[in-house]
Amino acid sequence: MTIDRDPRREYEQRQQARRRNVARFENRENRISILRLAAAIAFLIAAWASLWRGAIGPRWLVVPALTFLALVVIHDRISRMKWRAQRAVEFYEDGIARIEDRWIGRGQSTEAWRSDSHLYAADLDIFGKASLFELLSTARMRSGEETLAAWLAGPAGRNEIVERQQAVEELRNRVDLREDIAILGTSIRTSIHPEFLMKW
Numbered sequence: 409m410t411i412d413r414d415p416r417r418e419y420e421q422r423q424q425a426r427r428r429n430v431a432r433f434e435n436r437e438n439r440i441s442i443l444r445l446a447a448a449i450a451f452l453i454a455a456w457a458s459l460w461r462g463a464i465g466p467r468w469l470v471v472p473a474l475t476f477l478a479l480v481v482i483h484d485r486i487s488r489m490k491w492r493a494q495r496a497v498e499f500y501e502d503g504i505a506r507i508e509d510r511w512i513g514r515g516q517s518t519e520a521w522r523s524d525s526h527l528y529a530a531d532l533d534i535f536g537k538a539s540l541f542e543l544l545s546t547a548r549m550r551s552g553e554e555t556l557a558a559w560l561a562g563p564a565g566r567n568e569i570v571e572r573q574q575a576v577e578e579l580r581n582r583v584d585l586r587e588d589i590a591i592l593g594t595s596i597r598t599s600i601h602p603e604f605l606m607k608w
Contacts, residue, residue, distance in 0.1 A: 423500035433490035440483045447476040512538045548593020
């Protein structure tokens, strides 16, 4: 897949595609909901015809029941795909906001790493609201935030700087991978506790 050299245009195209996916999944969800309702009504009618009227055998209850259960599974799958598409839309919204300099208040403006005794962090707005940390951080886990905070708060050697620049270059055109990682991180952010993971 070719990547547009203009990041804003690339992000806008991807955002629109993900929005179309959200709309498509919403339509599917609505259709599945109607089919689930129809299957539930069919089950009730079959139960009435079987148990109270004796017109059909009880085995006919299996068909609408299995249909309903299958539709529940399909609905759950579509809901997860819609959730993923919605997170992708948000990922690109945040990227466009950074490109257009509308990022203040959208990111993580943590004060946890602010230190008034730090040589330059307060003067350069490294941490806090409208800080460099808020602009740069797309971390989804605490350990990523801590790593970025450490990088911003302290110097790095030449070799380390070169390695970081190579990593950025490697990821720059891998937008699909970055989107997947951001969505995965969003889904596990509240369920992962880094201290327990490190102990494990």
